[in-house]
Amino acid sequence: KQPTPTVFSSAKQQCPYRPAGRLETAALLPICPLPGHIGILPNEEGNAIVWDYPPKCISPPAKDNATTPRIDCLFTSTTFRNGHGISLVSSTVTTSHIIGVGSFEDEAPPLGVQRRESLGPAYEIVPVEGKGLGVIAKRRIKRGEIVMSDYPSLLIGTGFLGSAQPHHRRRMLKQAINQLPEKLRAKVKGLSRGAEKYEVDAILGPNANTVMIGEQDGEQMHVGLFAEAARINHGCRPNVHSRFSERRLTMEIMAHVAIEPGEEILMSYVPITTVRDERRKYLKDHWGFDCKCQLCTGTKNEIEESEFYRRRQKSLKESIESARAEGFFKDAIVMSGEWHEFSEWDMVPPLAPEYHDSLADLHYSNGDLFNATRYARMAYDGWVRFGSVDDEKLEHSRTVLAKVEKEFEKSLKFEN
Ligand SMILES: C[S@@+](CC[C@H](N)C(=O)[O-])C[C@H]1O[C@@H](n2cnc3c(N)ncnc32)[C@H](O)[C@@H]1O
Numbered sequence: 150k151q152p153t154p155t156v157f158s159s160a161k162q163q164c165p166y167r168p169a170g171r172l173e174t175a176a177l178l179p180i181c182p183l184p185g186h187i188g189i190l191p192n193e194e195g196n197a198i199v200w201d202y203p204p205k206c207i208s209p210p211a212k213d214n215a216t217t218p219r220i221d222c223l224f225t226s227t228t229f230r231n232g233h234g235i236s237l238v239s240s241t242v243t244t245s246h247i248i249g250v251g252s253f254e255d256e257a258p259p260l261g262v263q264r265r266e267s268l269g270p271a272y273e274i275v276p277v278e279g280k281g282l283g284v285i286a287k288r289r290i291k292r293g294e295i296v297m298s299d300y301p302s303l304l305i306g307t308g309f310l311g312s313a314q315p316h317h318r319r320r321m322l323k324q325a326i327n328q329l330p331e332k333l334r335a336k337v338k339g340l341s342r343g344a345e346k347y348e349v350d351a352i353l354g355p356n357a358n359t360v361m362i363g364e365q366d367g368e369q370m371h372v373g374l375f376a377e378a379a380r381i382n383h384g385c386r387p388n389v390h391s392r393f394s395e396r397r398l399t400m401e402i403m404a405h406v407a408i409e410p411g412e413e414i415l416m417s418y419v420p421i422t423t424v425r426d427e428r429r430k431y432l433k434d435h436w437g438f439d440c441k442c443q444l445c446t447g448t449k450n451e452i453e454e455s456e457f458y459r460r461r462q463k464s465l466k467e468s469i470e471s472a473r474a475e476g477f478f479k480d481a482i483v484m485s486g487e488w489h490e491f492s493e494w495d496m497v498p499p500l501a502p503e504y505h506d507s508l509a510d511l512h513y514s515n516g517d518l519f520n521a522t523r524y525a526r527m528a529y530d531g532w533v534r535f536g537s538v539d540d541e542k543l544e545h546s547r548t549v550l551a552k553v554e555k556e557f558e559k560s561l562k563f564e565n
Pocket residue numbers: 279280281282283340341355356379380381382383384436437438439440441442
């Protein structure tokens with residue numbers, strides 16, 4: 150039976166905990182989630198996120214040295230992203246933060262997205278031999294295209310997962326799923342299941358992703374369940390990778406190579422430079438499956454080339470980072486070029502504007518304003534073309550470009 154949705158509109162109705170069992174201690178705490186901050190009451194601008202159910206909160210026994218007890222609450226909004234819906238189980242501090250940065254606000258999609266949508270759906274979800282369901286391209290997908298945008302159905306703080314008693318954790322998460330809008334709830338319950346004993350664990354096990362949300366010094370790590378993106382299988386030579394925007398609470402899946410109709414859309418579940426034996430072990434130990442992809446099942450000869458590229462990419466990446474940290478920017482630039490070539494040969498190149506951002510920064514640090522401007526402009530153009538729902542990178546590259554261009558012009562005037 151669904152609880153009756155409650156709208157809290159006056160300060161008198163603050164702290165509507167629905168304690169159960171040991172959770173009762175939460176009701177006795179002198180602090181409540183701050184209603185204005187967590188969207189129960191209107192903020193200064195008069196906007197409120199109206200949660201559709203009374204928040205349910207839990208507070209683990211306070212640690213000896215803890216001054217403020219932590220409170221984790223379950224909040225559900227069925228109207229989030231035009232009726233997609235979301236259940237959030239996190240600390241009141243994190244919840245206040247994501248509302249504060251405007252993550253719940255809907256904005257019109259950028260122009261690039263509208264243009265691609267007119268081409269029709271990029272993929273379909275169908276059975277794939279030996280892997281359950283999978284995502285197959287329905288039309289040609291361009292390199293750099295955003296193939297899928299997905300929102301979290303569940304967002305769960307790892308602080309909560311680590312501190313709640315197992316039966317409280319399961320009860321809270323079960324309720325989080327049950328409070329989702331009917332369509333999304335069915336989608337979540339229909340996801341492939343792991344071998345775990347309890348339903349919530351079996352759903353989250355093989356389908357959840359780790360995402361970072363919240364303030365830098367707070368507990369940022371969260372588990373996100375993205376019910377559409379969860380259909381993407383693992384590939385050792387993936388053709389897509391994901392980006393999560395905290396500000397827009399959106400997971401974007403973008404193609405880093407062109408994908409032909411009928412090809413499977415694949416994402417790597419392990420860092421791309423992980424070599425075969427480690428990769429297979431990780432997938433077995435952490436995901437519970439024997440990887441069936443070409444680079445896992447091929448002979449030593451067949452995979453030798455790729456293994457070499459990956460080892461080189463890994464060591465180059467490490468050397469680039471140390472050269473940057475020690476101020477050897479010229480070396481870092483040369484090695485970045487090499488690293489990029491290896492990633493292209495291995496068909497797992499980085500997102501172009503990300504690479505250009507980094508080169509602009511290295512050239513700037515190296516005092517080469519000509520190349521810093523050149524790469525900053527390429528990065529900016531790349532972010533415009535990319536058309537993410539999150540314009541943070543675009544805005545950043547615009548600022549960098551303006552700054553380096555100005556300095557470059559100034560240096561030219563000085564030379565003349
Ligand atoms: C996130 S789900 C992917 C979608 C899933 N195939 C489905 O039917 O919903 C992860 C699960 O898919 C299967 N899977 C993904 N990649 C695989 C691969 N390369 N080889 C074998 N099984 C794979 C495994 O069962 C894994 O636990």
